Amino acid sequence: MKKILIINRKVEIEDSIAELKRVAEETGEIQVSTGCFSDINLLIDGENTCIKNEKTGEDLADFDKILCITTAPFERRHIFNAYGCYCRKKGVIMADDTFANASGKLYEMWRCWEHDVVVPKTAYGTKEFLGKCLVENFGGIGVFKSIRGTKGQDNYLVHSPEEISKIVDDNPDIEFILQEFIPNDGDYRIVTLGFEPYMAIYRSSGGKDHRNNTSLGGSAKIIPLEEVDPEILEMSRVAAKATNKRFAGVDVITHRDTGKNYILEVNHTPQVVTGAFIEEKYKVLRDYFLVDGQ
Numbered sequence: 645m646k647k648i649l650i651i652n653r654k655v656e657i658e659d660s661i662a663e664l665k666r667v668a669e670e671t672g673e674i675q676v677s678t679g680c681f682s683d684i685n686l687l688i689d690g691e692n693t694c695i696k697n698e699k700t701g702e703d704l705a706d707f708d709k710i711l712c713i714t715t716a717p718f719e720r721r722h723i724f725n726a727y728g729c730y731c732r733k734k735g736v737i738m739a740d741d742t743f744a745n746a747s748g749k750l751y752e753m754w755r756c757w758e759h760d761v762v763v764p765k766t767a768y769g770t771k772e773f774l775g776k777c778l779v780e781n782f783g784g785i786g787v788f789k790s791i792r793g794t795k796g797q798d799n800y801l802v803h804s805p806e807e808i809s810k811i812v813d814d815n816p817d818i819e820f821i822l823q824e825f826i827p828n829d830g831d832y833r834i835v836t837l838g839f840e841p842y843m844a845i846y847r848s849s850g851g852k853d854h855r856n857n858t859s860l861g862g863s864a865k866i867i868p869l870e871e872v873d874p875e876i877l878e879m880s881r882v883a884a885k886a887t888n889k890r891f892a893g894v895d896v897i898t899h900r901d902t903g904k905n906y907i908l909e910v911n912h913t914p915q916v917v918t919g920a921f922i923e924e925k926y927k928v929l930r931d932y933f934l935v936d937g938q
């Protein structure tokens with residue numbers, strides 16, 4: 645029996661899809677399920693990583709082939725990209741697998757996951773699903789942040805499903821991801837050019853905020869690359885490559901207690917001609933211009 649999932653843009657099943665299902669199932673060898681992307685929840689969490697239809701309980705990994713019957717709306721491409729990452733890893737064929745170049749934090753997290761780069765546990769989906777993940781998977785504390793946020797904006801430290809629910813209701817136009825909170829003393833911005841690290845800046849809020857962004861008053865210092873944990877540099881290379889960004893600012897955070905490193909995001913316009921250390925940044929770009937083949 646071949647199991648097929650048709651992902652639709654609308655919740656109601658259109659007549660044409662019902663007809664397609666009937667014709668396919670006539671063979672007795674095909675079983676067709678249908679679902680709308682707004683019912684599908686996504687979770688990155690080690691062995692528990694899954695993409696499931698909330699209504700049917702079906703996991704994308706349970707199918708042989710997945711067909712997205714309508715064009716993914718442009719602003720939702722990061723979701724279809726995540727399905728693609730998951731399907732490639734699980735050996736499921738996604739018939740239209742062209743969503744490789746999306747943008748935003750959901751896109752970046754799933755591309756990193758596909759390439760085995762460590763990211764914080766990350767959830768995307770309905771409010772109910774996010775609340776459940778916070779309590780059951782993330783230890784009751786999380787960072788709830790806009791998929792398209794920059795400079796620490798629309799980024800909240802949350803402690804309860806009710807807080808998540810209120811933020812969603814107060815910001816109907818913003819799409820959020822929920823992550824486990826990684827306790828830290830600061831984070832690294834690794835500037836990669838041609839997928840190679842060129843510069844490392846360590847930023848810290850000094851405990852004043854859960855966000856270390858310099859735009860919010862965090863302190864920053866340049867760290868010579870040879871003093872940066874080689875694992876952080878390697879993760880940054882892979883993350884830049886996984887997201888197809890030749891010119892990137894990779895944010896990496898280190899867990900204060902376990903020492904484990906996580907990619908937080910892969911910025912596609914690192915602040916290399918603005919912000920702190922501008923002279924050093926010009927020199928970094930000059931070095932990059934001189935290198936062949938990157």
Ligand SMILES: Nc1ncnc2c1ncn2[C@@H]1O[C@H](COP(=O)(O)OP(=O)(O)O)[C@@H](O)[C@H]1O
Nearest residue numbers: 764787793794795796797823824825826855856
């Ligand atoms: N999962 C997380 N755990 C701990 N801190 C986080 C987490 N996600 C974000 N932060 C904090 O919030 C800051 C901003 O988040 P980030 O994902 O880099 O978005 P942006 O810089 O685009 O606003 C990070 O530099 C970090 O200090």
Ligand SMILES: [Mg+2]
Nearest residue numbers: 795796895909
């Ligand atoms: Mg950042």
